[in-house]
Structures are given as C-alpha cells and as structure tokens.
Amino acid sequence: MNEFEWRRQLRDLRQPLTPRRDLWASLDAALDNVERMDAPAIQQTSSVHSPRHRRRWLVGACLAASVLLAAGIGWHRLQAPTDTQIARADRAPASWKPADPRLAGAAIELDAARMELQLAIRQAPHSPALQRLLDRTELQQTQLRQLADQAG
Amino acid sequence: MSPASAGAHDTDDVRAAAAGDRHAFQRLYQLHVGRVHGAVYRLAGYDHARAEDLTQDAFIRAWQKLPGFRHESAFGTWLYRLAVNVALMDIRARGADPVSMLDDDHLPDTGETPFCAAEREELERAIGLLPPRARAVLVLHDIEGWRHEEIGNELGMAIGTSKAQLHRARGLLRKVLGESS
Numbered sequence: 001m002n003e004f005e006w007r008r009q010l011r012d013l014r015q016p017l018t019p020r021r022d023l024w025a026s027l028d029a030a031l032d033n034v035e036r037m038d039a040p041a042i043q044q045t046s047s048v049h050s051p052r053h054r055r056r057w058l059v060g061a062c063l064a065a066s067v068l069l070a071a072g073i074g075w076h077r078l079q080a081p082t083d084t085q086i087a088r089a090d091r092a093p094a095s096w097k098p099a100d101p102r103l104a105g106a107a108i109e110l111d112a113a114r115m116e117l118q119l120a121i122r123q124a125p126h127s128p129a130l131q132r133l134l135d136r137t138e139l140q141q142t143q144l145r146q147l148a149d150q151a152g
Numbered sequence: 153m154s155p156a157s158a159g160a161h162d163t164d165d166v167r168a169a170a171a172g173d174r175h176a177f178q179r180l181y182q183l184h185v186g187r188v189h190g191a192v193y194r195l196a197g198y199d200h201a202r203a204e205d206l207t208q209d210a211f212i213r214a215w216q217k218l219p220g221f222r223h224e225s226a227f228g229t230w231l232y233r234l235a236v237n238v239a240l241m242d243i244r245a246r247g248a249d250p251v252s253m254l255d256d257d258h259l260p261d262t263g264e265t266p267f268c269a270a271e272r273e274e275l276e277r278a279i280g281l282l283p284p285r286a287r288a289v290l291v292l293h294d295i296e297g298w299r300h301e302e303i304g305n306e307l308g309m310a311i312g313t314s315k316a317q318l319h320r321a322r323g324l325l326r327k328v329l330g331e332s333s
Contacts, residue, residue, distance in 0.1 A: 009275065010294040016186030017193050019204050024181060027208050031174065031215055097205075108209055115245040119308075 029101035030108070037063070037105055058144055062109045065137055069113050072130050073120045096141075098148035110141045166227045170218040177218075181211055184228055188235040194291045195239040197280040206242055210235035236292070240306060243284040278328040282321055289314055290321035 037059045097107050117134040124130060162183060168176035188210055193203035214231055221230060279287060288307065292298040293314075298306075300314040307314070 007294060010290075011297070013194065013272070013275065013279075014295045014297070015190055017190035018186050019189050019207060020200055021204065023185070023204060023208050023211075024178060027181070027211055028174070028178075030208065030212055031177075034212060034216060035172075105212070108212060112209075112213075112241070115241050119241075119244055123308075 026101070030104050033102050033105035036102070037109075058106055058140060058147070061140055062106055062113070065113050065133065065140065066109065068133055069116055069120075069137075072127070072133055073116060075127075075129075096145070098144070098151075100148060100151055103144060103148050103151070106144055107141075110137055110144060113137050114141065162227055163223070166218070166221065166223070169215070170221060177215060180227070180231075184231050185211075187228065187232055191232060191296060192235050192239045194279070194295060195236065195243065195288055197282070197284070197287060198276045199280070202242075206239050207235070210238045213238060236296075237306065240288060243288055246284060274329065278325055281328055282324055286317050286321035286324065289317040290325065293318050294322075 096111070097104050114134065114137050117130060117137060121127065121130050121134060162180060165173075165176040165179050169180055185207065189203060189207045192206045192210065193200070196203040196206055210231070214234055217234065221227070279290065282290065285307070289303055292303050292306070293300065300311045300318075303309075303314045304311045309317070
C-alpha cells in the first residue's frame with residue numbers, strides 16, 4: 001500500500017458515530033443543574049447551614065472562580081514557561097462526577113477550571129495568583145466531594 | 153438530515169435553544185451528536201466511556217455558551233470546534249499520565265516499516281495506542297483534515313512542533329501496525 005492509499009484509509013475513519021448509549025437523559029439532568037446555577041436570584045433558605053444553601057454557595061464560588069480564572073489566564077498567558085513548579089501543575093486528580101445530577105454541573109465547572117488553571121500554570125509557573133486560584137478550586141472540589149458524600 | 157445539510161435549517165432551533173428552549177436544544181443534539189461524538193471518540197483514543205463523558209461535557213458547554221453564539225459560522229462547525237476543544241483540554245489535563253502513553257522506547261526498532269494494509273479496527277486500535285498529544289495531531293491532521301496552523305493554535309504549539317508530532321505519530325503508527333501484522 002502506498003502512502004497516498006494509507007492516508008486515504010486514515011481519512012476514511014472520519015465518520016459520525018452514535019454513542020453506544022443515549023446520552024440525552026443524563027445530559028438533560030445535567031442541564032437542569034446548569035440552569036439552577038445560572039438562575040439570577042438565589043432564594044434564601046431558612047437555615048444557612050442546609051445542604052442546599054451550601055450547594056448554592058459552591059455554585060456562586062464556582063462562578064467567581066471562573067471570572068478570576070479568565071482574568072488570570074489573560075494576564076499570564078504571554079509569560080515564558082520555565083521548568084520550576086511544573087510538577088505543581090501536573091498534579092491532576094482524576095476527573096470525578098457525583099451521581100447526584102444537581103452536583104454534576106458544579107463538578108464539571110470546577111474540573112474545567114482546574115484544567116485551565118493547570119495549563120496556565122505550565123505557562124506561568126511563578127504566578128502566585130494562579131497557584132492561589134488552583135488551591136481554591138481544589139478546595140472547592142474537596143468541599144463538593146464532601147457534599148456528595150453527605151448526600152449519600 | 154445530515155449536519156452539513158442542516159446548517160441553514162437549524163438556525164431557528166439555535167436561536168430558540170439560546171433563549172432556553174430545551175426541546176430545540178434536544179433537536180440540535182440529535183442532529184449533531186454523531187459528528188461530535190465521532191471526533192471526540194477518535195481524540196479520546198477510541199475509548200467509548202471517556203468519549204461519552206466528553207461528548208456530554210461538550211453539549212453542556214454548548215448550552216452554556218449558546219447565548220454568546222454570533223452565527224458567524226455554521227452552528228455545526230461551532231459545536232464541532234467546541235467539542236474538539238473539550239477533548240483537547242482533557243488530553244492536556246492527562247498529559248502527565250504515563251500509564252496511557254505509548255512511547256518510542258516501548259516499541260521494537262524495526263527500522264523503516266513499510267506502510268501496510270490495516271483493517272479499520274486494527275488501525276483504530278493502533279491510533280488508540282499513540283501518546284495523547286501525538287494522537288491528537290494525527291487525528292486532527294490526517295483524519296479530521298485540519299491544517300498545522302489550526303492545530304498549533306488549538307494545542308498551543310508552534311507549527312513546526314505540530315509537524316514534528318505528526319511525523320512522530322505516523323512513525324509510531326507504522327511501527328505498531330508493522331508489529332501487529
């Protein structure tokens with residue numbers, strides 16, 4: 001087989017593929033959670049220590065972290081990369097999704113924020129602001145895991 | 153209706169979905185999920201479970217970003233690029249994971265292995281064994297038809313680096329296929 005035919009064979013792999021299972025049901029549930037996160041007014045609950053209140057607090061913190069993340073990446077993207085502290089950026093806990101679809105959206109957002117921060121830290125390893133943001137994001141992930149554990 | 157021919161027809165659904173119409177978004181999902189999932193599946197190294205997670209993440213991102221979609225390109229193209237970006241972010245996040253990486257050292261030195269005929273499954277399996285970044289470049293260039301400039305922009309690498317990664321990926325692929333044939 002010559003190179004032209006081999007490359008044509010590779011190009012033929014470009015075909016649509018239907019997922020093995022219907023993703024819409026779980027996607028629909030996740031979108032419910034996203035919509036709750038995007039709701040402009042968060043009603044106050046009777047107890048500020050209830051799990052629902054804490055979930056809303058996490059959602060707010062998640063949105064704030066996203067804004068800070070965008071500003072931080074814009075600031076530090078042009079800085080030259082160095083080798084130091086790259087190990088810090090490589091500390092990548094496995095992606096995790098809670099079974100509770102109400103928490104899944106927050107988990108996705110936090111995971112995406114962590115990935116973006118790790119990428120930014122590789123490019124600007126000496127940025128304390130990015131390190132702090134990564135610490136805060138990982139703390140929020142831990143808190144989200146605790147919430148999921150409490151919810152059973 | 154294929155995504156390519158649907159470009160002009162799904163505008164109403166895109167506008168409705170951007171305004172929060174979940175049914176319109178479901179129609180968009182059904183129309184475009186094949187193209188999105190196919191690309192993500194290839195970039196994820198033909199891992200079904202991971203590709204399904206990434207496909208779902210891509211549609212969640214799309215739902216969140218739809219209000220900002222400015223119709224400067226076809227919705228299908230915008231969604232496809234967004235999904236590829238989600239898959240590449242996942243690759244970057246897993247970049248330090250040596251378990252999922254096949255490196256030159258793990259392959260026998262067979263010299264210049266000639267191109268060989270490979271069944272589709274064999275070819276996909278071999279691509280799935282490539283190191284993530286090299287696989288991403290090979291999939292985007294040789295399968296998805298991207299230019300090195302686009303790949304460099306998306307992966308944050310120089311054009312020369314993209315070309316070098318592609319050369320390396322093709323070499324590894326030939327070795328894997330030569331080894332298994």
